[in-house]
Amino acid sequence: MKTVNFGIDLGTTNSLIAKYENGVHEVFKNPIGQKQTLASAVAFRGSRILVGDKARDLLEKDPLNVFTCFKRKMGTTDRYFAKSIDKHVSPVELSAYVLKELKNFIHTGEQIEEAVITIPSSFDTVQSNATKTAGQEAGFKEVYLLQEPIAASLAFANKNNLELNETKKWLIYDFGGGTFDVALLQINEREMNVLDNEGDNFLGGMDIDNLIIEKLLIPKLEPILNETKLWDQFKEPNNPLQKLYFELLFRAEETKKELSRFDATEIDIDYAEKDIYTSIEVTRADFNNLLAPLVEHTINFSKKILDSNNLTSADIEKIIMVGGSTLIPYVREQVEKNLAIPIDTSVDPTAAVGIGAAYYAGSKLSNLKPSEPENNTIKAEKATDTELIVDLIYEKNTKDLEELIAVAINKNINGYYRITRKDGGFDTGLVALENGINIFVDLLQGQVNTFSLKIFDNNQTIIYTNDTIHINQGKYNIQGQLLPNDICLEIDDVQYNVTRLESIFNKNTVLPLKKTLYKSASKTILLGSDDKLQINIVEGDGNGLPSSGLSIGYIEISGKELEQDLIKGTDIELNISVSESRDIAVDVFLSSCDQEFSNTFKPTERYISSSKMENEIRVVTNKIERELAKKDNTDNYELLQKFKTIEHALIELQIELSLLVDNDVTDAKFKIDNQKRSLIQQYDLLTRHKDLDNDISEYKSEVLAVKHHLSTTNSEYYQDQFNKVIANEKAFINSGNKYLIRSKIEELNAIRNAMFTADDTNFIGPYIHYKTLDNYPDKNKAAMLIAEGDKALENRQYNVVKQIVYQLANMLPNEKPKTSFGNQDKTGLS
Structure with a gap:
């Protein structure tokens, strides 16, 4: 079996290709210019397609035909219009051009049929599949995805020839050109494992560049150019001022580098179209103030990963700094100061991911079938009697x-x-x-x-x-990658008249994964009808709202596809698997119909609607208003403040959405969607915790009630039933799953009711209670039952008293009308 050997860092601003084989590591250089990185830029010039630095150099002259930073739109339906070829091109196509160009770096002439390509750890399934598709369009027969923090950690660990006598924990802080990732790593003398990761796909060096333009340069340029709302004009497609924007983008990147070395710098701007030449001074203090919120955001992610793993700074040996943005002194200073963990800058931040990808590829066994069987491969034979194991x-x-x-x-x-x-x-x-x-x-x-x-x-x-x-x-490797988010199934919760998520695979489980689930049909689907059974696979928080997740796989089975009726309550078998590269395969078996339906999901695009986002924000802000108005929340100032903070942030996003120009060419819409989902998850977490606290209190009360009954009955049967319910109590209370805790409450209720009804004398108290009521619609019948009950009580016929209690209870008017379940079964699964 041969190994893959080639690793590629497909970056937002720059890309790189490297190889590791037989103990030898090599980073390939561009034959033209001998640079080891390739600018992730593509230009169209008539029949010519330029990729790399030559394309980026054309940004100022021909911005309508040059495209950069398209990694940020991977997995979306957005397209870039290339005027030169009169055609729209997708982020996948542009990425494929970069990958093809990287192949030309291989000076040996070796044909590359497969490669490991890196992705941010926070890339969702759609973005991951889009990256894989770009690799296939570039001509790779097999593409293996690797999360960037893992690649960086491999580069660091294998470069330094570590001698470890005990297990250590590190943070990998990866602040790149377009994305931010932080990963928690555990390493000892033999193996290395990633325990957890967090990140933001819309936070990187390009955001810093744009902030320099928007906040430091535009306020000084607008009066000189006699323009207003210059930033909005830059975002409009085909706006003539876009040439100025790309010139400023170059200057901003230079400014970033200059202020990493000096306390101040002069930015020279030469805008020939209006015959304007000017110079703007920017100080390091101005730059640092601009950076502060972004760096604080990255530090909060780092703190979150420590908190969620019950760790403190003292538990972490070092922070390994990766990504071009970590070259900025302020970033390094703030990370070390706020996290109180030593930082390590010994690895090349711009090449670490590509080098690590090559290390991984050097030990990754190829999935490609050889054209001819290897000489030493002999087919195994079975033993003559029993099978040999x-x-x-x-x-x-x-x-x-x-x-x-x-x-x-x-x-x-x-x-x-x-x-x-x-x-x-x-x-x-x-x-x-x-x-x-x-x-x-x-x-x-x-x-x-x-x-x-x-x-x-x-x-x-x-x-x-x-x-x-x-x-x-001799080299560290990673045994499997982590799933970055829960993979869930959307099901009908008949009891609460909602659809909810049920986790199939949990975040941070090692890929690949496979599981068989057994569910029930929540409604009857008649043969030949238009009713549907819907299997919706969602990526997101398994305890959260379905709307806060991302649908990544959908199977719809209508009555017209069935060979016989699917009856409510019948079993549905689901076999679900996730490959290491995040392909989702689902097999659905309907035993009652003896039918099987299968699909493999490789979604590469998702559409983001501004109006849909506005509606989702409006729904949640209305819910927050209702929470703020609740009397039981008025004394909980900390909770109220959290609700208000989320509401304020959502309103700001609403304003941003309303200010977006039509056909906005930036990735602002996607950043807003990313922030919106995060805020909705925060809201959901707050309300869930509040409901969860009430459910846990009710659960504990039920436990005490059942224990009290057990102390008076001494029933081994009910004691055994009780022990089964409370087994693994700590695990399900800490799970955060309110539906699981509610089911435990109901089981305890059932045990208590069973113990209560098993002893007829327990109905004396309820009988006396019902006897005192005077709101029976049929008073004559009630009087007859009460007279009969008094006689039975006098004769100690407690079984008769029990029956009369049931009859009196059924005669009472129904104070709580039954909930209508007419539209409850949205998916058909429960």
Whole structure:
């Protein structure tokens, strides 16, 4: 089996390609200019397509045909209009051009059929699939995605030849050109694992550049140019002032670099169209004030990751700084000061992600099938009597130059074994089998070592072979990537007349994943009808509102597709899997109809509607107003302040949306959507916690009530039922899942009711209560029942008293009208 070897950092502003094979690491350089990075820019000049620095250099002269920063719009329906070719191009197409250009960096002439491409850890499934599609359009037969903080951590760990005697925890702080990620890492002398990550796909160096233009340059330029609302004009498509914007963008980037070294700088602006030349001074103090909110945002993400993992700064050994924006002194100073953790800047912040991707690729086994079978691959044969079962135990990653391979076999065999290394440098020869196999094998340094195990019978006939024993020597690797968000199923909650999310796979679970679920049909779907069973897979907080998540897979089965009626309550089997590259596969089996429906979801685009966003913001702000008006909230000043903060932020987003010009060419709409989803999740978390506290209190009251009844009945049966309900109590109380806690309350209620009704004497009190009531519609019947009840009570016929209590209760007027469930079953799943 061969390894992938090639790793690519597909960046917002710059990209890079590197290779790691047989212990040798290489970052490729552009044949023209010998730079190791390629500007992520594409220009269209008639029949010519320019990629890289040449394209970026044309921004000032021909901004309508040059495109940059398209990574920020990956996974969206937005298109860029290239005037030169009279055509709209997508972010996926533009990214594919950059990837194709990177292939030209390979000076050996080697044909690359597969590669590892990095993505921000906070990329959702749609953005991830869009990146994978760009790789396929660039000609790669296989694309493997790797989260950028993981890549950066591999670059750091493998560069420094670490000697660790105990387990350490690090933060990877990745502040790049377009995105921000922070990851929590655990590492020891043998392995490295990512425990958690957070991030923002719309926070990076380009936001700093734009702030310099908007806040520092435009206020001084508007009176000189005799223009107003210059920033709004820059965002309009085809506005003649866009040339000035791109000139300012260049100047802003230079300013950022200058102020990283000096206390002040002069920005020279030469605008030929209006024959204006001017110079604007910008100080480091002005620059730092501008940066402060952005850096604070990144620090809050870092604190959040510590809090959610119950860690303090003292638990973290270091913060590894990655990404071009970490070269800014203010960023480094503030991160170290506010987090009180030493920072490490020893890794090249601009190349670390690409280098780490190559390390990962160097140990990543290819999925491509070889055109011809390898010479040493022999088909395994079965034993003649019972099936031979062979279990292998060995370290897949090691820093030692030899490693133990242990083999357990399910039956005694009179025969031999042989272990060989693929390159021929290690060979045990034929060794007699005695109680399994335990042998140290020699390893080649700094590469993946592939071994073959063969087992022979007494006649030296092969009865088992395994050619896929791979041991990575000398370099750290990651065993699987983390799922960045919960993957959920939207289901009908009949009891509460809502649809809600139910988590299938939890955030930070290691990919790939697979699970089988059994659900019930929440409504009957008749054969041939237009009614539908809807399977909606959502990415987002499993305890949150369905509207706060992102739909990433949708199967709709109508009555016209059924071969017989699907009856309410019948079982539905769901087999759901997520690949390492985040492809979602869903198989639906309807046992009552004996039918199966399947689909694999690779969504690459999602549409964002401004009007839909405005409506969602309006709905939540109205809900907040109702929360603020509730009497039980008036004394909780801390909660009220949190609600007001969220409401204020949502109103600001509403204003931003209203000010967006038609066909806004920036990514402002996507940034607003990103912030909106975050704020709605914060609101949902606040209300959920409040409801959760009430549910937990009710649960605890029910536990005490059941315990009281158990103390008087001494029933082993009910004690056993009670123990089952409260088993793993700490886990489900801390889960934050109100539906799970409500179900526990109902189970306890059922036990208490069962214990109560099992003893007829318990109905004496309720009988006396119902006897005193005078609001029975049929007073004559009530009087007859009460007379009968008095007689039964006098004769100690408590079973009769019990029946009369039920009859009196049913005669009372229904004070709480039944809720209408006419529209409850939206998905058809419960």
